[in-house]
Amino acid sequence: LTFDFNAGAQALVGEPVGVIDRSDVDLFNAYRDTVLNNLRDAGEVTTYNHTLNARYRLPFDKLPLVNFMTGDAQYEGTYRWDRAPFSQDTIGNTIQNSRKLSLNYQANFLTLYNKVPFLKDVLSPPRAPRRPTRDINNEDRDGFGNTEDEKIKLEIKPLEHLLRLIMMIENVSATYSRNEGMLLPGYAQRARYAGFDENFGAPGWEFLVGHQNTNLLGDRTGDFARFAADQGWLVQQPNLNQQFTETYTETFNARANLQPFKHMKVELTANRNITRNYQSFYRYNEDLQDWLNDTPNETGQYSATIFTWPTAFVNDDESFDSDIWGNFLNYRRTISSRLNDQSYQLDEPEANGYFIGWGPTSQEVTIPAFMAAYMGLDPDNVELDVFNTPIAPNWRVTFDGLTKSPFFKQYFKRFNINHSYKSTLTTSYLTNLSYEEDPLTGLPTAFDQSDFGNFITPRQYNTVSISEQLSPLIGFDMTLNAANESEPQVKVEIKRDRNVVFGLTNYQITETKSHTLVIGTGYTLRNIPNPFLRTHGKLPVQMLDETDLVLRCDVNIRDNSTIIRKMQERQNQVTAGQKLISIKFSADLEVSSKLTLRAFYDHQITEPYISTSFATSNINSGVSLRFNLNQ
Secondary structure (H helix, E strand, O other): EEEEEEEEEEEEEOOOOOOOOOOOOOHHHHHHHHHHHHHHHOOEEEEEEEEEEEHHHHHHHHHHHHHHHHEEEEEEEEEEEEEOOOHHHHHHHEEEEEEEOOOOOOHHHHHHHHOOHHHHHHHOOOOEEEEEHHHOHHHHHHOOOOOOOOOOOOEEEEEEHHHHHHHEEEEEEEEEEEEEEEEEEOOOOOOHHHHHHHOOOOOOOOHOOOOEEOOOOOEEOOHHHHHHHHHOOOOOOOOOOEEEEEEEEEEEEEEEEEEEEEEOOOEEEEEEEEEEEEEEEEEEOOOOOEEEEEEEEEEEEEEEEEOHHHHHHOOOOOOOOOOOHEEEEEEEHHHHHHHHHHHOOOOOOOOOOOEEEEEOHHHHHHHHHHHHHHOOOOOOOOOOHHHHHHOOEEEEEEOOHHOOHHOOOOOOOOEEEEEEEEEEEEEEEEEEOOOOOOOOOOOOOOEOOOOEEEOOOOEEEEEEEEEEEEEEEEEEEEOOOOOOOOOOOEEEEEEEEEEEEEEEEOOOEEEEEEEEEEEEEEEEEEEEEEEOOOOOOOOOEOOOOEEEEEEEEEEEEEEEEEEEEEEOEEEEEEEEEEEEEEEEEEEEOOOOOOEEEEEEEEEEEEOOOOOOOEEEEEEEEEEEEEEEEOO
């Protein structure tokens, strides 16, 4: 456990106004006494701040059974006091504080497995000693000259494979941090002793160490501004024009490395970010004789890794309709029923199947329906608050064990298989100033101006978006064996991308999909005669006798489309998209250590989906020279 505290203050030492007349003894003594008293009182403090840090290292290393884990917890609190301008003492001083909570955890499971000798041998089997070849008689060899020990024996050990599968988790790491801050203007007290006032009361030790209006779980539990007003710590200034602010940021990241089989590696990642900012004019209202939050406003953002794999391969029909779109429209009634059960609990819905206040265009209805449809969830169990969307891991898988097989080894020097999946949900909101609620039940009471009449909700969401990348869905990276030093390289990838944006202002879903096939080849002809070599005459550069010719060809076939799905009209319309074929070829020849000659060919063919665009074919080819001026 470590703890440190740092504090600093700035102060002004005042002196009487006017010219110092040393001939007037009484006047000079009065001046000197005033300056000495101000020095004794440390002057007039204009700024005070301090920072405290506490860090605790979890004692995993002290326990033999869990010493493969490490972790620590850290707390950082800050406080700052700023004096009001000397000419505007009536507006009060300003105080602010912050706190940061962070947790770090890491576990190396390989250290745990190696504690057991049998499991250690499973992960790293010892090599069997080989007999010296000079000690082997010809009678011990077969017709091919191999001994029994040199023959490859295929042994299947179910127990070892099962144990390796159980021990596939190699290491896990996770970090969590939460940053919060508060700024309160109109503070009437001074900062004297470590931030306290003269009476060691204001603003309270909790505020000085960074306490906020939330508990350790992030739930709001207090109102410091109201507490300070009730204690008489604030100036009763109705014209205060500086805002009271609160900030909140929460970040979570996790990573795990797995190896379910030999030569196969899996990396899992998950993250979540939440941001909230609140601001208002907290000041005294003379008419009501009370403190009010004037024009409160809150904004927030949310992003997290999610799981949309169940709907990743759902294709559209010829009219660009899809089952996901149909599920979204149908799920709205289920969400409306759930919201009614949690609020007014009416017995029967309206004629269209929706309950009063929770209509087909209510964002409280459409957002959960959107999440359930595009994430492949049950509408009866999906979270009604998008900020509570459960996070899910994304992954990347690599396998490089094919070249360990004799069949592949004779054709390939390297053969890697790759797969990657990433899906993220993002959204943001701001305060709905028209929101009204019942003070007793906390249920909404105001309706909007839509045809059905939906409850006005406290948050107004602009968009909810899902970004999904299978990059690649499957990829092959190969290096072929060759008789010479030239090693042909081939790369093949199939990619799928999907971006879905749900706009809450026009109730439209914009889907952008992309299917891509990438084929890349490379070949290097090494040590070929330089065709530009000159044997007579003097040239400004020295030619190479032998050089390398680097050939590369890339083919990219991509099919992308943008579809707008109109919820109220129930229409699907293609607004953009095309089929693109790209062929690129290049040949690079190093003529000398300074000069490189390059020939290239680039052909782009597009075939649009919409009639307002035209099919195009562009060819760009030529020869370029690159001269390096570096010594």
